[in-house]
Amino acid sequence: MDGSSSSSNSKPITFHNHYNNINTSIKHEKLGGFICVQLEWRKGKANPFASRISARMGPRQMPLNIVDDANRLPRIILTEPAGSSAEVLLYGGQVVSWKNERREELLFMSRKAIWKPPKAIRGGIPVCFPQFGNLGSLERHGFARNRLWSLDSDPSPLPPANNKSSVDLILKSTEEDLKTWPRSFELRIRISLSAGKLTLIPRVRNIDNKAFSFMFALRNYLSVSDISEVRVEGLETLDYLDNLMDRQRFTEQADAITFDGEIDRVYLTTPTKIAIIDHEKKRTFVLQKDGMPDAVVWNPWDKKAKALPDLGDEDYKTMLCVDSGAIETPIVLKPFEEWTGYQELSTVSSSYCSGQLDPQMVLHGLH
Numbered sequence: 001m002d003g004s005s006s007s008s009n010s011k012p013i014t015f016h017n018h019y020n021n022i023n024t025s026i027k028h029e030k031l032g033g034f035i036c037v038q039l040e041w042r043k044g045k046a047n048p049f050a051s052r053i054s055a056r057m058g059p060r061q062m063p064l065n066i067v068d069d070a071n072r073l074p075r076i077i078l079t080e081p082a083g084s085s086a087e088v089l090l091y092g093g094q095v096v097s098w099k100n101e102r103r104e105e106l107l108f109m110s111r112k113a114i115w116k117p118p119k120a121i122r123g124g125i126p127v128c129f130p131q132f133g134n135l136g137s138l139e140r141h142g143f144a145r146n147r148l149w150s151l152d153s154d155p156s157p158l159p160p161a162n163n164k165s166s167v168d169l170i171l172k173s174t175e176e177d178l179k180t181w182p183r184s185f186e187l188r189i190r191i192s193l194s195a196g197k198l199t200l201i202p203r204v205r206n207i208d209n210k211a212f213s214f215m216f217a218l219r220n221y222l223s224v225s226d227i228s229e230v231r232v233e234g235l236e237t238l239d240y241l242d243n244l245m246d247r248q249r250f251t252e253q254a255d256a257i258t259f260d261g262e263i264d265r266v267y268l269t270t271p272t273k274i275a276i277i278d279h280e281k282k283r284t285f286v287l288q289k290d291g292m293p294d295a296v297v298w299n300p301w302d303k304k305a306k307a308l309p310d311l312g313d314e315d316y317k318t319m320l321c322v323d324s325g326a327i328e329t330p331i332v333l334k335p336f337e338e339w340t341g342y343q344e345l346s347t348v349s350s351s352y353c354s355g356q357l358d359p360q361m362v363l364h365g366l367h
């Protein structure tokens with residue numbers, strides 16, 4: 001779906017964009033049940049923010065492709081020439097879909113996901129900030145995943161993004177958040193799509209006058225064909241904290257992680273590459289990360305799945321969370337310091353049967 005193509009019956013309307021208080025001119029058209037809007041930032045004389053956006057985008061920059069879906073949640077559609085796509089919600093700053101050039105969905109989304117604030121959406125790539133799990137006094141996994149983020153007009157020092165395949169989002173502390181977590185921050189994320197690759201660059205800036213620390217994780221709900229046939233390589237011999245055993249520390253003994261029951265572990269100080277091998281699909285996800293030394297592996301299995309109201313009873317069979325995180329050692333920022341993380345998800349086709357896959361080659365970049 002490409003909202004940048006305007007149709008003859010698309011009529012421009014003007015509305016006040018409450019997501020970031022910018023007046024925008026909109027062309028809208030019906031596309032497969034969505035209202036598709038094409039945002040054209042209008043240079044606002046009295047609005048320095050809007051002027052900055054216009055300056056950044058320049059006259060020839062493609063407009064962002066934003067649709068307001070059936071749940072009234074604005075989502076940004078990213079596309080790239082090879083034909084893959086990604087969809088990102090302002091709600092949670094969350095990637096909710098990533099499809100390859102054959103239009104196959106690569107991320108898991110619960111069939112019972114609740115697409116309504118204040119619940120976090122069960123699937124895609126939720127952002128866990130400033131807390132992971134229950135490791136603190138805040139709501140589980142922090143509040144970032146259930147806040148409405150804004151488009152980020154000034155992603156510097158990153159260069160301006162290509163609006164067709166990339167989007168910059170920002171979340172700032174609200175009055176309400178400051179009551180429970182009294183630290184002023186700016187949390188940014190750049191989400192970029194290229195052929196076979198989805199890249200997320202999160203950043204946290206301390207705009208407070210005192211230092212603070214936080215945990216951070218990108219929870220990757222990967223779509224797999226059958227969890228019993230999946231193996232994860234790259235975490236062997238590492239220490240992990242087992243959330244199912246009061247966070248006791250163990251050392252991984254297996255050659256690779258396979259699944260036959262509930263798992264909820266934080267692997268510590270992992271290599272920068274992890275391979276998630278889906279035998280049935282003959283597909284391997286390669287997770288590359290930086291600035292987020294830990295990796296969480298989570299599958300609720302049958303009992304927990306039944307207890308989660310927004311997860312289908314059988315959904316655990318087709319999902320696996322492998323997260324990038326900075327969890328065991330929280331990140332500390334002095335005033336005006338910024339932390340930057342990096343995550344890249346890509347897929348390679350794989351088959352043990354045909355002997356095409358050597359996991360070591362995938363992990364060590366020899367493919």
Ligand SMILES: O=P(O)(O)OC[C@H]1O[C@H](O)[C@H](O)[C@@H](O)[C@@H]1O
Nearest residue numbers: 120133134140141243264298308
């Ligand atoms: O249901 P959520 O808040 O998304 O959390 C999902 C799961 O995440 C973590 O891995 C926690 O350790 C689990 O206890 C929790 O069930």
